[in-house]
Amino acid sequence: MYVLYIDLSFGKSDKVIIRENEIDVxxxxxxxxxxxxxxxxxxxRAIFFDLEHYIYKKPICIGVFGCCYYDYDTNKIKVTQYMIENKKDVREIILLSKKYLEKxxxxxxxxxxxxxxxxxxxTVINYLFKKYNIDxxxxxxxxxxxLQKEYEKENKTCIGLKNLEKQFNIIRQDENMISGQNLAKTFSRIIKDDDYINRMPENKKNKILLYNEQDVVSLFHIYVNWFKSIHSNI
Structure with a gap:
């Protein structure tokens, strides 16, 4: 069983929320x-990647960029997240994402x-790279x-991430705290109202970051325990 409990202390740059975390494994x-x-x-040699984003007919913004990787020298998962605060951050979060991926x-x-x-x-990140002329x-x-496609290859059926986590005995902290639909509404408000982020409760920001971080950390645990869990259920 893997319990995804994550510390939620984070800092802020002049333009976007930046959060980095290390998790022992x-x-x-x-x-x-x-x-x-x-x-x-x-x-x-991998990064584990997930976005929270807002699309209205076409991609509007990345709300949260989340990535992690396994540092085998220290036996830690190292997580980096960027979160927008208003529409002025849309290009900045794309630039930070590019710098992270290049690094x-x-x-x-x-x-x-x-x-x-x-x-x-x-589709979202490539569209925004092109829109803002980021090479x-x-x-x-x-x-x-x-991992969804890899699961389909072996099991000949589709599965969602939450159901796959159950198969791997991964338990999320505050499992029912947020939905993708609510995330999209939140980022829509952030884009339309420059002051919305200042009225947003800190707890809500924490929940958004936790939701995203648990996604990328979960991918790592699924990947390294693939054979044990997948083949025991075939």
Whole structure:
């Protein structure tokens, strides 16, 4: 059983909320990890990626950019998140996202990007990269692994992330705290009302960041325990 309990202290830049966190993990090995194209240690060279975003006919903004990676030297998951505060942050969060992805590729030597049903997230971030003339191509820098697609290959059926977490005995902190629909409404208000973020309760900001962080941390636990959990249920 993996309980996703996460400290929610975070700081703020001049333009966007920036939060970084380190989470200790135990007994990580490649024995039960997903075997992706013959590579059972891809998780060591991977980032785990999830966006919260707002779309109205076309992508409007990234509300939260969330990524983590496994530092095998320290045996920690290192999480980075960016969250907008108003519409002026829309381009800034895209720039920060590009810088993060470049750093992961060049400095941390990561060459895989792992998602769960990530096509929508890729569509949003690529659209916004192009809209704001930001030169970065995810496909050039990373090989993509979609855990939903990998599950479908082995089980011949589709599954949602929350149901997959149950299969892996992953328990979320405050499991029923927020929904994707409520997130979209929140980011819509942030974009339309510059002062909305200042009226938003701190607890709500915390819940949004927790929701996103648990998504990316969950992907890591699913990936490294893939064989043990998936094949025991086939």
């Amino acid at each position: 135990k007994d990580v090995s490649s024995v039960d990890a997903l075997n992706f194209q013959g590579d059972k240690e891809a998780y060591k 992961m590729y060049r400095s941390e030597e990561k060459d895989y990007i792992i998602t769960f049903s990530g096509n929508n997230d890729y 970065f191509d995810i496909d050039v820098h990373f090989d993509k692994i979609d």
